Amino acid sequence: MENIIEISNLTKIYSELKAVDDLSFNVKEGEILGLLGPNGSGKSTTMNCLLSLIKYNEGTIKIFGKKMSPDSYDIKAKIGVVFQDVAVFEELSVYDNIDYFCGLYIKDKKTRAEYVEDAIKLVGLEDYKKFYPKKLSGGLLRRLNIACGIAHKPKLILLDEPTVAVDPQSRNNILDGIKKLRDEGATIIYTTHYMEEVEILCDRVIIIDKGKLLASGTTDELKKLARIEEKITIEVGKVDEKYIDIIKSWDSVEKVSLNANLLVITYSEGKNNLGNIMDYLNKEKIKYNKVYSERPTLNDVFLELTGKELRD
Amino acid sequence: MNIFKTVLKILNKNKFIVILYSVILISFGGINMSSNETVDNFVATKPDIYIINNDVNKGITKNLIKYLSDNCNIVKLKDNEEAINDALFYRDANYIIYIPQGFREDFLSGKVDEIEIKSSGDYQSSFAGMILERYIKVAASFQGISDNEDDIIKGINETLSKKAKVNVVSKLDTSGMNRATVYYNFASYSILACLVYIICLILSSFKKPEIQRRTTISSSNYKSINRKLLASNSMLSVILWAVYVIVSFILIGSTMSSKHGAIYILNLLVFTICATTIAFFIGNLVNNKEAISGIVNVIALGSSFLCGAFVPMEYLPEGVLKAAHVLPSYYFIKSNEIVKTMEAVDSDALKPVFENMGILLIFSLLFVVLTNVVSRKKACS
Numbered sequence: 001m002e003n004i005i006e007i008s009n010l011t012k013i014y015s016e017l018k019a020v021d022d023l024s025f026n027v028k029e030g031e032i033l034g035l036l037g038p039n040g041s042g043k044s045t046t047m048n049c050l051l052s053l054i055k056y057n058e059g060t061i062k063i064f065g066k067k068m069s070p071d072s073y074d075i076k077a078k079i080g081v082v083f084q085d086v087a088v089f090e091e092l093s094v095y096d097n098i099d100y101f102c103g104l105y106i107k108d109k110k111t112r113a114e115y116v117e118d119a120i121k122l123v124g125l126e127d128y129k130k131f132y133p134k135k136l137s138g139g140l141l142r143r144l145n146i147a148c149g150i151a152h153k154p155k156l157i158l159l160d161e162p163t164v165a166v167d168p169q170s171r172n173n174i175l176d177g178i179k180k181l182r183d184e185g186a187t188i189i190y191t192t193h194y195m196e197e198v199e200i201l202c203d204r205v206i207i208i209d210k211g212k213l214l215a216s217g218t219t220d221e222l223k224k225l226a227r228i229e230e231k232i233t234i235e236v237g238k239v240d241e242k243y244i245d246i247i248k249s250w251d252s253v254e255k256v257s258l259n260a261n262l263l264v265i266t267y268s269e270g271k272n273n274l275g276n277i278m279d280y281l282n283k284e285k286i287k288y289n290k291v292y293s294e295r296p297t298l299n300d301v302f303l304e305l306t307g308k309e310l311r312d
Numbered sequence: 313m314n315i316f317k318t319v320l321k322i323l324n325k326n327k328f329i330v331i332l333y334s335v336i337l338i339s340f341g342g343i344n345m346s347s348n349e350t351v352d353n354f355v356a357t358k359p360d361i362y363i364i365n366n367d368v369n370k371g372i373t374k375n376l377i378k379y380l381s382d383n384c385n386i387v388k389l390k391d392n393e394e395a396i397n398d399a400l401f402y403r404d405a406n407y408i409i410y411i412p413q414g415f416r417e418d419f420l421s422g423k424v425d426e427i428e429i430k431s432s433g434d435y436q437s438s439f440a441g442m443i444l445e446r447y448i449k450v451a452a453s454f455q456g457i458s459d460n461e462d463d464i465i466k467g468i469n470e471t472l473s474k475k476a477k478v479n480v481v482s483k484l485d486t487s488g489m490n491r492a493t494v495y496y497n498f499a500s501y502s503i504l505a506c507l508v509y510i511i512c513l514i515l516s517s518f519k520k521p522e523i524q525r526r527t528t529i530s531s532s533n534y535k536s537i538n539r540k541l542l543a544s545n546s547m548l549s550v551i552l553w554a555v556y557v558i559v560s561f562i563l564i565g566s567t568m569s570s571k572h573g574a575i576y577i578l579n580l581l582v583f584t585i586c587a588t589t590i591a592f593f594i595g596n597l598v599n600n601k602e603a604i605s606g607i608v609n610v611i612a613l614g615s616s617f618l619c620g621a622f623v624p625m626e627y628l629p630e631g632v633l634k635a636a637h638v639l640p641s642y643y644f645i646k647s648n649e650i651v652k653t654m655e656a657v658d659s660d661a662l663k664p665v666f667e668n669m670g671i672l673l674i675f676s677l678l679f680v681v682l683t684n685v686v687s688r689k690k691a692c693s
Contacts, residue, residue, distance in 0.1 A: 148526070
């Protein structure tokens with residue numbers, strides 16, 4: 001598949017801070033690429049460089065095979081952006097807001113009217129066309145924000161945390177909308193803090209921290225990087241340190257931690273791990289309550305790669 | 313068209329405040345004009361004087377006192393220096409005249425004694441001084457012509473009673489022109505303040521950082537967006553100009569239908585164009601709605617004070633007027649002042665007015681260029 005975005009050796013320095021450090025990655029046509037990183041990792045700076053909203057110090061950015069610059073209006077015509085901050089006119093109704101922003105790209109009235117209706121349908125705002133933003137809930141407002149960004153049917157869409165502070169119904173609606181956009185042929189870059197959204201939506205994930213690329217691949221490929229096969233969490237009573245040392249010495253155990261009453265054991269490979277730990281706890285008469293066994297999440301991958309939680 | 317529609321919708325949402333603001337400012341223009349009604353007839357004033365006559369009340373001395381009484385108000389004071397000084401201080405009297413002993417006798421013998429005076433130092437006292445000096449000079453010219461005191465007095469009185477008739481031949485409707493000038497000068501405040509307020513209000517919606525960012529990443533060129541925004545706001549400016557002109561016809565009347573009136577109207581149109589570009593430039597710099605009122609005060613009130621919108625230009629210090637040369641309002645008001653005294657409306661008389669209009673248009677162009685520079689910088693920052 002053709003590369004829609006090609007970023008090579010991108011570097012952006014603010015005074016003495018390297019916000020983006022020699023970052024290179026590509027985005028292929030038709031894929032949803034998840035861009036992950038904690039606050040201050042350089043995600044927004046990368047997005048701003050990509051859109052030529054800020055100047056960068058080194059590197060090249062090509063979109064649709066052409067070098068991106070502030071005057072690349074032909075490239076901009078094919079891009080739709082949904083920023084985290086809601087950007088709508090308070091004085092305009094839902095329909096007029098979408099119509100205005102669509103009008104920045106589409107001059108033909110008839111085509112625009114069709115596109116606006118499609119966008120309203122996509123985000124499920126059919127019943128709110130005449131509402132003003134002040135009358136909308138947080139979730140509906142975010143849906144409007146998305147509709148304003150994608151109404152002109154762009155080929156490349158950049159979504160920056162579109163589901164922050166959104167109710168579950170709106171979130172599902174937004175995620176369904178994004179899938180539809182991908183199905184219609186759009187290429188999407190999606191930044192979020194919500195791991196489950198990345199796992200549901202993204203074909204490929206890039207993890208960056210301190211402006212550097214830490215890892216990239218599919219979610220399964222990334223999980224393999226973390227060398228975690230299974231994570232078992234057990235609510236326990238008092239556990240002596242010697243038992244923990246014994247568990248740590250087992251071949252397949254990668255890490256053991258005891259925080260408050262939670263004993264967390266991560267395994268690098270897994271065959272009957274749950275049965276073995278239960279047998280051991282019973283044998284040593286260690287009391288336990290609830291037991292959870294789960295596959296590693298992207299957050300575990302992130303923790304493994306950076307030593308910190310994604311939301312830190 | 314989409315931008316025009318959005319501007320109208322934003323205006324519609326703020327219509328109450330926009331209409332209220334415009335009505336108040338245009339009304340101020342009318343009130344200001346009414347409170348500056350010009351005087352078209354004159355009555356000579358009489359200074360308040362007090363005469364202390366140390367001479368005999370006969371002949372030339374008596375005639376001097378009579379002349380002063382006819383041309384001045386004689387006030388009654390206690391005949392002591394303290395009372396006289398108090399009267400001068402409190403302006404109960406403007407001028408005290410001490411006629412020396414032997415004034416008459418010395419005059420008849422060909423000598424004019426020096427008359428001692430005390431003055432409050434104001435313009436009324438100067439006027440009293442002129443009346444006294446006039447009498448003494450005329451009387452001195454008759455000394456030696458005749459030995460008969462009565463003949464001398466007769467000659468003095470005949471000379472002093474001669475009056476010249478003055479006819480004002482100007483065809484200018486000075487009253488109407490003055491009213492029009494005051495009204496249109498005030499427009500440099502009301503039009504500028506109104507436009508800065510309304511255009512900043514409209515642009516504050518367009519220039520909200522989030523919306524600005526969304527606009528910047530769109531495929532619409534910032535210059536094209538600025539052009540459309542300026543055109544949309546210009547429609548509003550034309551409406552405001554038209555309302556201001558219509559009100560001037562109602563308040564001033566026939567003067568506005570003359571050639572002079574047409575120049576006032578044209579000058580205001582050019583100033584309105586300039587004010588629109590100024591407001592547009594400020595609107596591009598400022599994103600905060602709360603800051604608009606403060607900006608209106610600084611820009612509109614400041615420039616109007618400096619350029620003579622409230623206080624006539626002739627009363628402003630030279631230094632202030634020199635500084636005002638950098639402000640567009642100065643050229644607008646200066647043109648109005650030229651029109652006020654323009655006897656004939658011909659190309660020679662209109663030349664300085666058109667030059668000032670040209671300067672206003674250059675200012676407009678400058679502000680459009682500056683706006684594009686600011687937009688470009690904001691888009692890339």
